[in-house]
Amino acid sequence: MNIAVLPGDGIGKEIIAQAVRVLRRLELPLELEEAPVGGAGYEAAGDPLPEATLVLARKADAILFGAIGGPQYDALPRDKRPERGLLRLRKELGLFANLRPARVYPELAQASSLKPELVAGLDLLIVRELTGDIYFGEPRGIATLANGEREGVNTMRYRESEILRIARVAFEAARKRGRKLCSVDKANVLETTELWRQVVGALGKDYADVELSHMYVDNCAMQLVRNPKQFDVIVTGNLFGDILSDEASMLTGSIGMLPSASLDERGKGLYEPIHGAAPDIAGKGVANPLATIISAAMMLRYSLQRATEADRVEAAVHKVLQAGLRTGDIYTAGMRKVGTQEMGDAVVAAL
Numbered sequence: 001m002n003i004a005v006l007p008g009d010g011i012g013k014e015i016i017a018q019a020v021r022v023l024r025r026l027e028l029p030l031e032l033e034e035a036p037v038g039g040a041g042y043e044a045a046g047d048p049l050p051e052a053t054l055v056l057a058r059k060a061d062a063i064l065f066g067a068i069g070g071p072q073y074d075a076l077p078r079d080k081r082p083e084r085g086l087l088r089l090r091k092e093l094g095l096f097a098n099l100r101p102a103r104v105y106p107e108l109a110q111a112s113s114l115k116p117e118l119v120a121g122l123d124l125l126i127v128r129e130l131t132g133d134i135y136f137g138e139p140r141g142i143a144t145l146a147n148g149e150r151e152g153v154n155t156m157r158y159r160e161s162e163i164l165r166i167a168r169v170a171f172e173a174a175r176k177r178g179r180k181l182c183s184v185d186k187a188n189v190l191e192t193t194e195l196w197r198q199v200v201g202a203l204g205k206d207y208a209d210v211e212l213s214h215m216y217v218d219n220c221a222m223q224l225v226r227n228p229k230q231f232d233v234i235v236t237g238n239l240f241g242d243i244l245s246d247e248a249s250m251l252t253g254s255i256g257m258l259p260s261a262s263l264d265e266r267g268k269g270l271y272e273p274i275h276g277a278a279p280d281i282a283g284k285g286v287a288n289p290l291a292t293i294i295s296a297a298m299m300l301r302y303s304l305q306r307a308t309e310a311d312r313v314e315a316a317v318h319k320v321l322q323a324g325l326r327t328g329d330i331y332t333a334g335m336r337k338v339g340t341q342e343m344g345d346a347v348v349a350a351l
Protein backbone atom coordinates (compact mmCIF):
# COMPACT_ATOMS: atom_id res chain seq x y z
CA MET A 1 0.00 0.00 0.00
CA ASN A 2 1.41 3.34 -1.09
CA ILE A 3 0.88 6.33 1.14
CA ALA A 4 1.74 9.84 0.03
CA VAL A 5 2.88 11.77 3.09
CA LEU A 6 2.50 15.54 2.73
CA PRO A 7 3.60 17.30 5.95
CA GLY A 8 3.18 20.87 4.66
CA ASP A 9 4.08 23.83 6.87
CA GLY A 10 4.29 24.99 10.47
CA ILE A 11 3.47 22.24 12.96
CA GLY A 12 2.62 19.97 9.99
CA LYS A 13 6.09 18.43 9.98
CA GLU A 14 6.11 17.73 13.73
CA ILE A 15 2.69 16.12 13.94
CA ILE A 16 3.13 14.07 10.76
CA ALA A 17 6.41 12.69 12.12
CA GLN A 18 4.52 11.23 15.08
CA ALA A 19 1.74 9.76 12.91
CA VAL A 20 4.39 8.16 10.69
CA ARG A 21 6.02 6.55 13.73
CA VAL A 22 2.66 5.13 14.75
CA LEU A 23 2.04 3.74 11.26
CA ARG A 24 5.49 2.14 11.11
CA ARG A 25 4.94 0.52 14.49
CA LEU A 26 2.01 -1.44 12.99
CA GLU A 27 4.43 -3.33 10.74
CA LEU A 28 2.08 -3.32 7.77
CA PRO A 29 3.30 -3.45 4.16
CA LEU A 30 3.18 0.34 3.79
CA GLU A 31 5.34 2.37 1.42
CA LEU A 32 5.48 5.92 2.72
CA GLU A 33 6.74 8.61 0.37
CA GLU A 34 7.02 12.27 1.36
CA ALA A 35 6.54 15.36 -0.79
CA PRO A 36 6.27 19.11 -0.16
CA VAL A 37 2.96 20.97 -0.34
CA GLY A 38 1.72 24.44 0.63
CA GLY A 39 4.43 26.91 1.59
CA ALA A 40 6.96 24.08 1.52
CA GLY A 41 5.88 23.34 -2.07
CA TYR A 42 6.27 26.98 -2.98
CA GLU A 43 9.76 27.04 -1.50
CA ALA A 44 10.81 23.79 -3.18
CA ALA A 45 9.27 24.33 -6.60
CA GLY A 46 7.61 27.76 -6.74
CA ASP A 47 4.17 26.13 -6.56
CA PRO A 48 2.03 25.25 -3.51
CA LEU A 49 1.10 22.03 -5.32
CA PRO A 50 4.24 20.99 -7.23
CA GLU A 51 3.62 18.70 -10.20
CA ALA A 52 5.67 15.89 -8.60
CA THR A 53 3.55 16.10 -5.43
CA LEU A 54 0.32 15.88 -7.46
CA VAL A 55 1.67 12.87 -9.38
CA LEU A 56 2.62 11.15 -6.10
CA ALA A 57 -0.79 11.90 -4.58
CA ARG A 58 -2.59 10.56 -7.67
CA LYS A 59 -0.81 7.24 -7.70
CA ALA A 60 -0.96 6.68 -3.93
CA ASP A 61 -3.64 4.51 -2.29
CA ALA A 62 -4.14 7.20 0.33
CA ILE A 63 -2.71 10.56 1.36
CA LEU A 64 -1.69 11.61 4.85
CA PHE A 65 -1.64 15.39 5.09
CA GLY A 66 -0.30 17.69 7.82
CA ALA A 67 -1.23 21.37 7.65
CA ILE A 68 -0.39 24.33 5.45
CA GLY A 69 0.01 28.08 5.71
CA GLY A 70 1.98 30.74 7.51
CA PRO A 71 2.21 34.54 7.71
CA GLN A 72 5.35 34.59 5.54
CA TYR A 73 3.18 33.52 2.57
CA ASP A 74 0.34 36.02 3.05
CA ALA A 75 1.76 38.55 0.62
CA LEU A 76 2.18 36.05 -2.24
CA PRO A 77 -0.17 36.23 -5.23
CA ARG A 78 -3.30 34.19 -4.47
CA ASP A 79 -2.43 31.25 -6.74
CA LYS A 80 0.94 30.81 -5.00
CA ARG A 81 -0.46 30.79 -1.48
CA PRO A 82 -0.37 27.56 0.54
CA GLU A 83 -4.18 27.27 0.73
CA ARG A 84 -4.36 27.05 -3.05
CA GLY A 85 -2.23 23.91 -2.89
CA LEU A 86 -4.71 22.15 -0.64
CA LEU A 87 -7.76 23.40 -2.53
CA ARG A 88 -6.29 22.30 -5.87
CA LEU A 89 -5.37 18.90 -4.46
CA ARG A 90 -8.98 18.40 -3.29
CA LYS A 91 -10.31 19.51 -6.66
CA GLU A 92 -7.83 17.62 -8.87
CA LEU A 93 -8.41 14.37 -6.98
CA GLY A 94 -12.18 14.81 -6.77
CA LEU A 95 -12.18 14.59 -2.97
CA PHE A 96 -15.74 15.85 -2.61
CA ALA A 97 -16.78 14.14 0.63
CA ASN A 98 -15.23 15.55 3.77
CA LEU A 99 -16.00 13.58 6.93
CA ARG A 100 -15.32 15.46 10.16
CA PRO A 101 -16.24 13.47 13.24
CA ALA A 102 -16.39 15.27 16.58
CA ARG A 103 -16.24 12.81 19.46
CA VAL A 104 -15.77 13.72 23.07
CA TYR A 105 -13.41 11.42 24.88
CA PRO A 106 -14.77 11.08 28.42
CA GLU A 107 -11.33 12.06 29.75
CA LEU A 108 -11.49 15.37 27.90
CA ALA A 109 -15.04 16.50 28.74
CA GLN A 110 -13.45 18.85 31.30
CA ALA A 111 -11.35 20.51 28.61
CA SER A 112 -14.39 21.62 26.61
CA SER A 113 -15.42 25.25 26.85
CA LEU A 114 -18.98 24.02 27.43
CA LYS A 115 -20.24 22.42 30.64
CA PRO A 116 -19.14 18.78 30.79
CA GLU A 117 -22.75 17.50 30.97
CA LEU A 118 -23.57 19.21 27.66
CA VAL A 119 -20.75 17.45 25.82
CA ALA A 120 -20.09 14.17 27.67
CA GLY A 121 -20.77 11.33 25.25
CA LEU A 122 -21.07 13.65 22.26
CA ASP A 123 -20.48 11.85 18.96
CA LEU A 124 -21.39 13.76 15.84
CA LEU A 125 -20.26 13.63 12.25
CA ILE A 126 -20.15 16.61 9.93
CA VAL A 127 -20.26 15.67 6.26
CA ARG A 128 -18.99 18.70 4.39
CA GLU A 129 -19.10 19.03 0.59
CA LEU A 130 -15.54 19.91 -0.41
CA THR A 131 -15.15 20.63 -4.12
CA GLY A 132 -17.97 23.06 -4.91
CA ASP A 133 -19.77 26.08 -3.47
CA ILE A 134 -18.41 29.60 -3.16
CA TYR A 135 -14.92 28.12 -2.72
CA PHE A 136 -14.71 27.28 -6.41
CA GLY A 137 -17.62 29.13 -8.07
CA GLU A 138 -16.95 31.46 -10.98
CA PRO A 139 -16.94 34.38 -11.55
CA ARG A 140 -14.61 35.41 -8.77
CA GLY A 141 -12.03 38.09 -8.20
CA ILE A 142 -11.44 41.70 -7.27
CA ALA A 143 -12.25 44.15 -10.05
CA THR A 144 -12.08 47.92 -10.34
CA LEU A 145 -15.37 49.53 -11.30
CA ALA A 146 -15.77 52.45 -13.71
CA ASN A 147 -15.81 54.92 -10.81
CA GLY A 148 -12.48 53.56 -9.55
CA GLU A 149 -13.99 51.73 -6.58
CA ARG A 150 -12.94 48.11 -6.13
CA GLU A 151 -15.43 45.26 -5.85
CA GLY A 152 -14.87 41.72 -4.62
CA VAL A 153 -16.92 38.91 -6.16
CA ASN A 154 -17.41 35.23 -5.31
CA THR A 155 -20.14 32.97 -6.54
CA MET A 156 -22.07 30.39 -4.60
CA ARG A 157 -23.00 27.54 -6.96
CA TYR A 158 -24.21 23.98 -6.57
CA ARG A 159 -25.36 21.58 -9.24
CA GLU A 160 -27.98 18.96 -8.46
CA SER A 161 -25.49 16.18 -9.11
CA GLU A 162 -23.01 17.64 -6.62
CA ILE A 163 -25.70 17.91 -3.94
CA LEU A 164 -26.97 14.41 -4.64
CA ARG A 165 -23.62 12.68 -4.29
CA ILE A 166 -22.73 14.34 -0.99
CA ALA A 167 -26.24 13.76 0.36
CA ARG A 168 -25.90 10.07 -0.50
CA VAL A 169 -22.62 9.83 1.44
CA ALA A 170 -24.34 11.49 4.42
CA PHE A 171 -27.41 9.24 4.35
CA GLU A 172 -25.18 6.15 4.11
CA ALA A 173 -23.09 7.38 7.05
CA ALA A 174 -26.23 8.08 9.10
CA ARG A 175 -27.46 4.57 8.37
CA LYS A 176 -24.30 3.15 9.98
CA ARG A 177 -24.67 5.39 13.04
CA GLY A 178 -27.69 6.89 14.83
CA ARG A 179 -29.93 7.13 11.70
CA LYS A 180 -30.46 10.87 12.06
CA LEU A 181 -29.42 13.36 9.42
CA CYS A 182 -29.67 17.13 9.68
CA SER A 183 -29.16 19.03 6.41
CA VAL A 184 -27.94 22.57 6.97
CA ASP A 185 -28.64 25.40 4.56
CA LYS A 186 -29.74 29.02 4.26
CA ALA A 187 -32.76 28.25 2.11
CA ASN A 188 -34.66 31.27 3.43
CA VAL A 189 -32.21 33.59 1.67
CA LEU A 190 -30.00 31.75 -0.84
CA GLU A 191 -31.42 30.02 -3.93
CA THR A 192 -28.37 27.76 -4.14
CA THR A 193 -29.31 26.25 -0.82
CA GLU A 194 -33.02 26.24 -1.62
CA LEU A 195 -32.05 23.78 -4.35
CA TRP A 196 -29.87 21.98 -1.79
CA ARG A 197 -32.89 21.51 0.49
CA GLN A 198 -35.07 20.22 -2.37
CA VAL A 199 -32.50 17.70 -3.59
CA VAL A 200 -31.66 16.37 -0.11
CA GLY A 201 -35.37 16.16 0.73
CA ALA A 202 -36.14 14.18 -2.43
CA LEU A 203 -33.30 11.74 -1.78
CA GLY A 204 -34.61 11.29 1.76
CA LYS A 205 -37.49 9.27 0.27
CA ASP A 206 -34.95 6.52 -0.56
CA TYR A 207 -33.78 6.51 3.04
CA ALA A 208 -36.99 6.08 4.98
CA ASP A 209 -35.01 4.50 7.83
CA VAL A 210 -33.05 7.74 8.37
CA GLU A 211 -34.79 10.60 10.15
CA LEU A 212 -34.10 13.70 8.03
CA SER A 213 -34.39 17.26 9.28
CA HIS A 214 -33.42 20.63 7.79
CA MET A 215 -31.93 23.54 9.67
CA TYR A 216 -30.77 27.03 8.77
CA VAL A 217 -27.06 27.52 9.28
CA ASP A 218 -27.40 30.36 11.79
CA ASN A 219 -29.71 28.25 13.93
CA CYS A 220 -27.34 25.29 13.60
CA ALA A 221 -24.41 27.39 14.82
CA MET A 222 -26.54 28.27 17.86
CA GLN A 223 -27.83 24.72 18.46
CA LEU A 224 -24.28 23.36 18.38
CA VAL A 225 -23.42 25.27 21.52
CA ARG A 226 -26.89 25.03 23.08
CA ASN A 227 -27.49 21.29 22.82
CA PRO A 228 -24.93 19.57 20.59
CA LYS A 229 -26.06 16.06 21.49
CA GLN A 230 -29.25 16.52 19.46
CA PHE A 231 -27.14 15.88 16.32
CA ASP A 232 -25.99 12.61 14.80
CA VAL A 233 -24.92 13.44 11.22
CA ILE A 234 -24.91 16.94 9.73
CA VAL A 235 -24.58 17.42 5.98
CA THR A 236 -23.81 20.82 4.52
CA GLY A 237 -21.99 22.75 1.81
CA ASN A 238 -18.35 23.71 1.65
CA LEU A 239 -18.46 27.14 3.31
CA PHE A 240 -20.97 26.36 6.06
CA GLY A 241 -19.15 23.08 6.74
CA ASP A 242 -15.84 24.88 7.11
CA ILE A 243 -17.28 27.14 9.79
CA LEU A 244 -19.47 24.63 11.63
CA SER A 245 -16.69 22.04 11.84
CA ASP A 246 -14.37 24.48 13.59
CA GLU A 247 -17.18 25.29 15.97
CA ALA A 248 -17.93 21.59 16.60
CA SER A 249 -14.26 20.90 17.25
CA MET A 250 -14.25 23.10 20.33
CA LEU A 251 -17.05 21.04 21.85
CA THR A 252 -14.56 18.22 22.12
CA GLY A 253 -12.06 20.24 24.12
CA SER A 254 -9.60 21.01 21.39
CA ILE A 255 -9.30 21.43 17.68
CA GLY A 256 -6.08 19.47 18.23
CA MET A 257 -8.10 16.26 18.61
CA LEU A 258 -10.13 16.23 15.42
CA PRO A 259 -9.28 14.13 12.38
CA SER A 260 -10.85 14.26 8.93
CA ALA A 261 -11.17 12.22 5.78
CA SER A 262 -11.74 13.64 2.30
CA LEU A 263 -12.94 10.92 -0.05
CA ASP A 264 -13.46 10.58 -3.78
CA GLU A 265 -16.18 8.55 -5.52
CA ARG A 266 -14.28 5.29 -4.98
CA GLY A 267 -13.27 5.84 -1.37
CA LYS A 268 -9.69 6.90 -2.00
CA GLY A 269 -8.91 9.58 0.50
CA LEU A 270 -6.82 12.34 1.93
CA TYR A 271 -6.56 12.31 5.72
CA GLU A 272 -5.70 15.38 7.74
CA PRO A 273 -6.22 16.97 11.12
CA ILE A 274 -8.79 19.74 10.84
CA HIS A 275 -6.55 22.27 12.57
CA GLY A 276 -4.13 24.46 10.68
CA ALA A 277 -0.36 24.98 10.64
CA ALA A 278 -0.34 27.01 13.91
CA PRO A 279 2.75 29.10 13.04
CA ASP A 280 2.76 30.60 16.56
CA ILE A 281 3.78 27.28 18.10
CA ALA A 282 5.62 25.71 15.13
CA GLY A 283 9.05 24.31 15.95
CA LYS A 284 8.48 24.45 19.70
CA GLY A 285 7.61 20.77 20.07
CA VAL A 286 4.33 21.48 21.88
CA ALA A 287 1.73 20.75 19.17
CA ASN A 288 -0.82 18.01 19.78
CA PRO A 289 -0.14 15.14 17.33
CA LEU A 290 -3.30 13.22 18.24
CA ALA A 291 -5.58 14.61 15.52
CA THR A 292 -3.04 13.48 12.93
CA ILE A 293 -2.60 10.09 14.57
CA ILE A 294 -6.40 9.62 14.63
CA SER A 295 -6.47 10.74 10.98
CA ALA A 296 -4.01 7.94 10.22
CA ALA A 297 -6.43 5.56 11.96
CA MET A 298 -9.23 6.82 9.73
CA MET A 299 -6.98 6.18 6.73
CA LEU A 300 -6.42 2.60 7.85
CA ARG A 301 -10.18 2.15 8.22
CA TYR A 302 -11.57 3.87 5.14
CA SER A 303 -8.94 3.60 2.41
CA LEU A 304 -6.75 0.64 3.43
CA GLN A 305 -9.42 -1.73 4.79
CA ARG A 306 -7.43 -2.29 7.97
CA ALA A 307 -10.13 -1.90 10.60
CA THR A 308 -8.27 -3.98 13.19
CA GLU A 309 -5.22 -1.74 13.04
CA ALA A 310 -7.45 1.36 13.06
CA ASP A 311 -9.07 0.09 16.26
CA ARG A 312 -5.64 -0.54 17.76
CA VAL A 313 -4.44 2.99 17.05
CA GLU A 314 -7.62 4.53 18.46
CA ALA A 315 -7.38 2.34 21.55
CA ALA A 316 -3.75 3.40 22.03
CA VAL A 317 -4.77 7.09 21.88
CA HIS A 318 -7.50 6.42 24.39
CA LYS A 319 -5.10 4.66 26.72
CA VAL A 320 -2.66 7.56 26.65
CA LEU A 321 -5.45 9.99 27.54
CA GLN A 322 -6.57 7.70 30.34
CA ALA A 323 -3.02 7.71 31.66
CA GLY A 324 -3.35 11.49 32.03
CA LEU A 325 -0.97 12.70 29.30
CA ARG A 326 -1.97 16.05 27.82
CA THR A 327 -0.46 18.49 25.38
CA GLY A 328 -0.98 22.16 26.27
CA ASP A 329 -4.17 22.56 24.20
CA ILE A 330 -6.04 19.87 26.19
CA TYR A 331 -4.30 20.38 29.51
CA THR A 332 -6.38 20.60 32.69
CA ALA A 333 -5.15 20.75 36.27
CA GLY A 334 -3.78 17.52 37.69
CA MET A 335 -2.81 16.03 34.32
CA ARG A 336 0.71 15.50 33.02
CA LYS A 337 1.74 18.07 30.43
CA VAL A 338 3.78 16.61 27.58
CA GLY A 339 5.16 17.77 24.25
CA THR A 340 4.63 16.47 20.71
CA GLN A 341 7.40 13.89 20.81
CA GLU A 342 6.49 12.53 24.24
CA MET A 343 2.85 12.17 23.21
CA GLY A 344 3.98 10.24 20.12
CA ASP A 345 6.28 8.07 22.28
CA ALA A 346 3.35 7.24 24.55
CA VAL A 347 1.04 6.21 21.68
CA VAL A 348 3.78 4.06 20.15
CA ALA A 349 4.42 2.45 23.54
CA ALA A 350 0.69 1.82 24.04
CA LEU A 351 0.64 0.01 20.68
Ligand code: IPM
Binds near residue numbers: 083242274
Ligand atom coordinates in the same frame (compact mmCIF):
# COMPACT_ATOMS: atom_id res chain seq x y z
C1 IPM B 1 -10.12 23.51 6.33
C2 IPM B 1 -9.31 24.74 6.16
C3 IPM B 1 -9.20 25.03 4.66
C4 IPM B 1 -10.59 25.29 4.14
C5 IPM B 1 -8.24 26.17 4.29
C6 IPM B 1 -6.84 25.94 4.87
C7 IPM B 1 -8.16 26.38 2.82
O1 IPM B 1 -9.86 25.79 6.87
O2 IPM B 1 -9.73 22.44 5.82
O3 IPM B 1 -11.16 23.57 6.99
O4 IPM B 1 -11.09 26.42 4.21
O5 IPM B 1 -11.22 24.35 3.64
Ligand code: MG
Binds near residue numbers: 242243246
Ligand atom coordinates in the same frame (compact mmCIF):
# COMPACT_ATOMS: atom_id res chain seq x y z
MG1 MG C 1 -11.49 25.26 8.11
